[in-house]
Amino acid sequence: MKLKSFQGKLAVVTGAGSGIGRALALNLARRGCKVAACDIEPEAVEGTVALAGGGRGDQVRGYVFDVSDREAFFRHAEMIKSDFGQPANLIINNAGVGLGASVREMRWEDFEWLMGVNFWGVCYGTQAFLPQLIESGDGHVVNVSSIYGMISGPLTSAYNAAKFGVRGYTESLRIEMRAEGLPVEVSCVHPGGIRTNIAKSSRLATSRGPDQADFSKWFERITLTTPGKAAAIIIAGIRRKRPRILVGPDAHVIDLMQRTLGIRYQWVAGVLLNPLMYGKSKNAAAASPPSVPAAPSPAAGKPTANSKAPRKRAAKAAKRAADGARAEPEGVA
Ligand SMILES: NC(=O)c1ccc[n+]([C@@H]2O[C@H](COP(=O)([O-])OP(=O)(O)OC[C@H]3O[C@@H](n4cnc5c(N)ncnc54)[C@H](O)[C@@H]3O)[C@@H](O)[C@H]2O)c1
Incomplete structure (x- = not known):
């Protein structure tokens, strides 16, 4: 088990304007790491840079782009290297969005939007920065999946597809880096419920599930972990070069459930999640x-x-x- 210092290293964090990404950027900055904080929301990313402030000068810089835009991501990789004058050591592909929609009702534009951010955004970030990580001699790719990259639930098929995809892609990358003897560690992160803005910014495109207000309230009630705690767990996992980082007690329970029950986890997931996801439907019969x-x-x-x-x-x-x-x-x- 080898611990890693972040002093003087360069970390790129996507989705750094809010939630887990903001907490990661601030935690890394406190450890003396240089941080490129990236987000699609200019004000959110400015907020993170301001919070990191405290005389850190140019140590934390904000970048605004859409992770689902491949060309923009590759352009920004070059820009970040030239701004900081060094190759990146760490890319944390964290930006993500939520979508509640049944397979039957899901609109292609919503499905593609979610896959663009949650799946392709992760792949673009990984591949845009991989040459810099290798060049640094001490690189690390951290891709944020979810407990929904281990089990599926109702009305989350697109999210599940993206997060299972991130897990498969990331685990394969780790095997490749080892096989090719390249100096890049790879970790896949599986958070449980973290109290962030993700529920409020999720698209709910279903006539059978909860409405936005109910969903946000429900999310607040079931989330057990703060973004600050999540960031601390992720950073501890990075320092220990963990291939899989589980975040929060619920993530550990779900990991155990999936491993012990195998495919029968679906029965438990249905019993627990169906009433939550379908139960509050006000207009299911009328609208669907x-x-x-x-x-x-x-x-x-x-x-x-x-x-x-x-x-x-x-x-x-x-x-x-x-x-x-x-x-x-x-x-x-
Ligand atoms: N909060 C949870 O319970 C939870 C659980 C499991 C996994 N996750 C994952 O953790 C990651 C962080 O989510 P969070 O909970 O902190 O959410 P959040 O909504 O608080 O933060 C997500 C950030 O990503 C940014 N973003 C969205 N689309 C973007 C785009 N196209 N390009 C660049 N930035 C974009 C948003 O502006 C926002 O600042 C996501 O990948 C999410 O799927 C969250």
Whole structure:
């Protein structure tokens, strides 16, 4: 177990205008690390730079760009190296957004927005900075996944897809760095519930789930860990070169549950999460199309005279569902 000093190193933190990213930037700055704090929100990133202040001069600098814009990310990698006059040692791909939508209702534009930030943004950040990390001789990639990169829940398919993707991509990168003997450590971070702004800025594009206000209240109630505590755990994990960093007691419980139950975790997740995610729905019956019936099983045998009635009902329901889906407004968010 080798501890690492951050003094004089250069760290790049995305999503540094709020929550976990801001807390990471401030913690690293206190340790004498130079920090490029990046965010899409200019005022948020200015706030982080101001908070880091305290006579630190140019030690913490703000950069504004969209992590889902590949060219912008690569341009900024060059700019950051030239501004600080040294290659980056650490990239923390932390920027992220939330989306609540069922697979049935999800709009492609919402799905693509989420994947752009939460998945592609992580890949762009990793690949834009990898040459600098190697050049530094002491590099570290830290990609932020989630407990939703270990288990799935209802209405979170896009988030799950991105976070499982981040985990797979990051774990593969770690094996490659080892195999190629390159001086780059790699960690994947799986936070549990952290009390940040993510619920407030999430898109809720579902007629069956909670509304924004209920979702934010619920999120506040179930989150156990502050951003400051999360940053301290992540930084301890980086210093210990951990491949997987679990953040918060709930992350440890979920990790254990997934490993002991295997795929049967889905039953527990359904029992715990369905009432939370669907329970508060005020307009589920009115706003959502009727559910599409399951296709008849091929094992069901030859149709009998009686079996025509259910099939007719199923065909009618399917038509109603299609009509309902057509009548659904462009966006339900
Ligand atoms: N808060 C939690 O409970 C929790 C749990 C698991 C994982 N996470 C992950 O932790 C990370 C940080 O989230 P947080 O909870 O601190 O959220 P947050 O909303 O407080 O902060 C996210 C930051 O990312 C920035 N951002 C959003 N889109 C961006 C873009 N396109 N380009 C650049 N910056 C962008 C936002 O402006 C914001 O400052 C995310 O990847 C999130 O998925 C959070």
